[in-house]
Amino acid sequence: MTNNEKVLVVDFGGQYNQLIARRVRECNVYCEIISYRAGIEAIRAAAPKGIIFTGGPNSVYLEDSPTMDPAVFELGIPVLGICYGSQLMMHLLGGHVCRAPEREYGKTLVHVDTKSPMFQDVNPDTICWMSHNDYIETPAPGFAVTAYTDNCPVAAVENQEKNLYAVQFHPEVLHTQEGKKMLHNFVYEVCGCKGDWKMDSFVERSVTALREKIGDGKVLCALSGGVDSSVAAAMLSKAVGNQLTCVFVDHGLLRKNEMEQVCEIFGGGEFEMNFICVDARQRYYDKLAGVEEPEKKRKIIGEEFVRIFEEEAKKIGRVDFLVQGTIYPDVVESGLGGESTVIKSHHNVGGLPDYVDFKEIVEPLRDLFKDEVRQAGRELGLPEYLVSRQPFPGPGLAVRIIGEVTPEKVAMVQDADAIWREEIAKAGLEGQLSQYFAALTNMRSVGVMGDERTYDYAIALRAVTTVDFMTAESAEIPWSVLQTVTSRIVNEVKHVNRVLYDCTGKPPATIEFE
Ligand code: GLN
Secondary structure, eight states: OSSSHHHHHOOOOOOOHHHHHHHHHHTTTTEEEEEEEGGGHHHHHOOEEEEEOOOOSTTTTTOOOOOOOOGGSSSSOEEETTTTHHHHHHTTTTEEEEEEEEEEEEEEEEEEEEEEEGGGGOEEEEEEEEEEEEEEEETTTTTTEEESSOOOSSSSSEEETTEEEEEEEEESSSSSTTHHHHHHHHHISSSSOOOOOOOOOOOHHHHHHHHHTTTEEEEEEEEOOOOHHHHHHHHHHHGGGGEEEEEEEEEEOOTTTTHHHHHOOOOOOOOEEEEEEEEEEEHHHHHHTTTTOOHHHHHHHHHHHHHHHHHHHHHHOOEEEEEEOHHHHHHHHHHHHHHHHHOOHHHHHTOOOOOSSSSEEETTTTTOOOOHHHHHHHHOOHHHHHHHHOOOOOTGGGGBOOOOOOOHHHHHHHHHHHHHHHHHHHHGGGGGGGEEEEEEEEEEEEEEEETEEEEEEEEEEEEEOOSSSSSSSEOOOOOHHHHHHHHHHHEEEEEOOOOOOEEOOOOTTTTTOO
């Protein structure tokens, strides 16, 4: 327990709840998340300086939707409602919430009243991130409207006297340009916090804790060569040295030349760790034959990973711990981040089989966002090229091939992806993009090549910018680059006759296709 001043985030199932907590902590104010199910008694007992209601997937006006005792607004503690939280506050206090005539997703221009304590020093016209189907049609009595958009007449409301504030948009995501300032305003101007809390070094704390937990036991680390598992491996290597063995699985769903690259980095003596590379390509192709449903594909891949790790652990002998580079967005999207909905099962979280033959699964990065993981990697002394690599999903190209996976389709995506990456590098765009790849849409269409009719596949190109991977925007790629890539792909990759560019952000799409 801490004696510091505290802000309480009440979880109604939003995707960004940890981000809210992180932003508050970045203001040097201690912050905890509790489920709405804990109820008003738990809130009262915590005696916070402020309360934040999160977003959530439900609609407040439907029966059985998450709710709260309206007495929470009478505790004399400031409350900020975000999205679902804002709608709930209005609904409970006598306003009217209903399905919006126009849904809003993504960047939206919001006009704010800068006289509001929430919007102090904020630009009157400011870009905010929206993700909602419902809206506040009429605010509750006693509330003044302090922001609006073209489609949303009530984008923020407040009752200054009672210290109740509500915003329809998400100030916690970085795409809300002045969101940090707004949360800072709430925490300092409205709640009156002084900022008496400081985060200690995550790396040091974790290394000590891991050493204690593992003792002289043996550890197996599931290494994909991506940023997360590499950082987890480095952390474990620092904690327990050569009690650690890293296992890399080639599941036949890797990017072109990736197996060779990972083996060179981790098996090549640059790192002092025991490293094993398992060729499981055929095994995965057999298991995935005929499977089309994305969640089923993810579960099969997740299960096979664990079975391979168990086999390798048996060969080493006496391995108690399996380490995974799970990070926070994996946890939330798998529907395990409190009250949030399943978006997709990450192989290392929701995709785990029911029975796992290890004493314990250790996930040192489970509470971190991507940018924080990269920072931890730097503190651990990993080379920058590794730390700044773009993410690659554990299930690999299987989630970039819509529908059934076959070795032929894998080869098509690998080749198209290699061309896309090569041309992006040539154009010097790498540093501006957070993630970019090619996917196979599984859609076939008619084309004409060399005067002959073709009936072939369409490749989708994707490139996004984001900081924390919780929200993302489709990147503006110069047309000339897209043209070069398109003509190279249709010329060089067999059975592709069409190339599409994905213009969708997250939300409403996710970054990967499945
Ligand atoms: N489900 C509600 C809506 O669609 C709230 C969404 C949210 O909190 N992001 O409006």
